[in-house]
Amino acid sequence: MGFAKRRSTQPTTSSLTYRVISKLRVKNMNRHIDKQEHFEDFNDPCYVVCPKCSGCAVISTVSENEKGWFAPRKLVCTGCTYRDYWEDNAISRLWRRDAKDDYFNLPLWLQVPCGKNVLFAYNKEHLQFLESFVSADIRQRSRDDEAGWSNRSAASRLPDWIKSRKNKNRILKSVKRLWSIADNT
Numbered sequence: 814m815g816f817a818k819r820r821s822t823q824p825t826t827s828s829l830t831y832r833v834i835s836k837l838r839v840k841n842m843n844r845h846i847d848k849q850e851h852f853e854d855f856n857d858p859c860y861v862v863c864p865k866c867s868g869c870a871v872i873s874t875v876s877e878n879e880k881g882w883f884a885p886r887k888l889v890c891t892g893c894t895y896r897d898y899w900e901d902n903a904i905s906r907l908w909r910r911d912a913k914d915d916y917f918n919l920p921l922w923l924q925v926p927c928g929k930n931v932l933f934a935y936n937k938e939h940l941q942f943l944e945s946f947v948s949a950d951i952r953q954r955s956r957d958d959e960a961g962w963s964n965r966s967a968a969s970r971l972p973d974w975i976k977s978r979k980n981k982n983r984i985l986k987s988v989k990r991l992w993s994i995a996d997n998t
């Protein structure tokens with residue numbers, strides 16, 4: 814029997830140090846947890862440009878008891894008297910990527926150019942979600958109790974240019990501009 818190669822079961826000092834450091838780094842990193850929010854979770858209310866006065870109008874569900882993507886919507890502008898109503902069984906282009914609302918096809922109030930693209934948000938909650946996603950060092954998915962691992966979440970449906978880390982700083986600048994518009998509305 815030859816000599817077995819001696820292998821220490823104790824981690825060396827350097828590997829221990831490394832493990833502690835990497836754990837600390839992960840702990841301090843900015844984390845976005847994909848809670849499987851869907852776009853429809855963010856579009857009520859939805860801020861749009863009023864077709865009459867070009868001010869900010871709000872689209873929201875008509876009834877507290879009827880929520881969801883296909884629930885009837887009302888459009889109300891407090892800057893003028895413009896009102897509109899939407900009720901239908903279908904929304905065309907469910908996964909639209911342009912900066913318009915799904916019901917009246919009006920330009921979103923919260924939109925700014927971002928390089929060759931347009932960054933937009935339906936409301937402040939949606940903007941908060943985008944900021945959290947883009948600024949995160951770690952993007953973590955969580956499992957939905959009912960749907961399991963799904964790619965239907967708003968985070969997984971984001972366009973590639975928003976997911977791309979090389980655009981992070983540019984997008985965060987646009988997010989800041991959107992916040993100043995939202996806070997002054």
Ligand SMILES: [Zn+2]
Binds near residue numbers: 868892893895
């Ligand atoms: Zn108006």
